[in-house]
Amino acid sequence: MDEALRAVADPTRRAILVLVRDREVSAGDIARHFSDISRPAVSQHLRILVAAGLLDLRRAGNRRFYRLRPEGLAEAVTFLETMWSASLGRLKDAAERQERAHTGEDDMRGS
Amino acid sequence: MDEALRAVADPTRRAILVLVRDREVSAGDIARHFSDISRPAVSQHLRILVAAGLLDLRRAGNRRFYRLRPEGLAEAVTFLETMWSASLGRLKDAAERQERAHTGEDDMRGS
DNA sequence: AAAGTGTGTAAGATGTTGCTTAAATACTTA
DNA sequence: TAAGTATTTAAGCAACATCTTACACACTTT
Numbered sequence: 420m421d422e423a424l425r426a427v428a429d430p431t432r433r434a435i436l437v438l439v440r441d442r443e444v445s446a447g448d449i450a451r452h453f454s455d456i457s458r459p460a461v462s463q464h465l466r467i468l469v470a471a472g473l474l475d476l477r478r479a480g481n482r483r484f485y486r487l488r489p490e491g492l493a494e495a496v497t498f499l500e501t502m503w504s505a506s507l508g509r510l511k512d513a514a515e516r517q518e519r520a521h522t523g524e525d526d527m528r529g530s
Numbered sequence: 531m532d533e534a535l536r537a538v539a540d541p542t543r544r545a546i547l548v549l550v551r552d553r554e555v556s557a558g559d560i561a562r563h564f565s566d567i568s569r570p571a572v573s574q575h576l577r578i579l580v581a582a583g584l585l586d587l588r589r590a591g592n593r594r595f596y597r598l599r600p601e602g603l604a605e606a607v608t609f610l611e612t613m614w615s616a617s618l619g620r621l622k623d624a625a626e627r628q629e630r631a632h633t634g635e636d637d638m639r640g641s
Numbered sequence: 642a643a644a645g646t647g648t649g650t651a652a653g654a655t656g657t658t659g660c661t662t663a664a665a666t667a668c669t670t671a
Numbered sequence: 672t673a674a675g676t677a678t679t680t681a682a683g684c685a686a687c688a689t690c691t692t693a694c695a696c697a698c699t700t701t
Binding site: 421424425427428430433436437440441487489492493495496498499500502503504505 | 532535536538539541544547548551552598600603604606607609610611613614615616
């Protein structure tokens with residue numbers, strides 16, 4: 420998870436993920452989308468993403484095709500969702516508190 | 531989102547988030563959980579988390595109480611889930627391909 | 642008001658990241 | 672096999688992140 424979250428923390432790498440989400444894209448085509456940084460820079464980002472398990476690589480002749488590997492995000496998604504779900508808990512608590520504040524009203528739900 | 535994901539990329543900060551997920555915790559109590567790093571280091575992490583919108587701060591007398599602010603994770607969670615959902619798409623595609631491979635079988639589902 | 646707690650800020654050392662240019666590798670085509 | 676195309680690796684550098692120690696601030700208690 421650590422590696423995946425570190426990888427995803429960089430905006431260029433997030434842009435790459437979006438680019439290869441639905442289809443394979445060659446290293447060159449990916450690099451062409453980033454006019455501001457050099458091809459080697461993109462290549463380094465790709466290496467990091469592959470190492471983090473976030474990208475699948477297929478070598479075909481001259482070229483290398485990258486594609487999102489969503490399973491690599493599993494742990495990161497789980498972690499963030501677990502944290503995120505705390506908001507539901509808080510809303511629920513607030514609702515219960517408010518409900519209890521209505522004096523004399525019975526709570527229909529069990530527990 | 532960028533700030534939130536960068537904040538979450540650090541393991542110490544993730545540990546802090548877990549610590550304050552369900553309850554308020556004072557800066558000192560948080561720091562006590564990290565025997566390996568100094569109190570000021572923890573304080574700096576707290577500042578980063580607050581700046582990223584991931585922590586709520588309540589000052590009470592001498593102490594400062596921190597608590598998870600799940601809304602701060604909204605964009606990050608959405609992004610990761612969007613990426614993550616690509617796996618569902620892929621499984622669906624694979625299933626359809628396989629189905630089509632069964633010669634002469636009709637596809638019952640529309641589209 | 643002085644001393645005691647709890648906490649944050651400043652300054653600086655150290656390690657890490659992300660970029661660039663130059664060179665190397667891998668495969669393809671003439 | 673020589674030249675061409677696609678891509679990565681190497682080396683070096685500037686910027687940034689994280690830690691530490693020393694200090695400052697804000698409240699509380701005596």
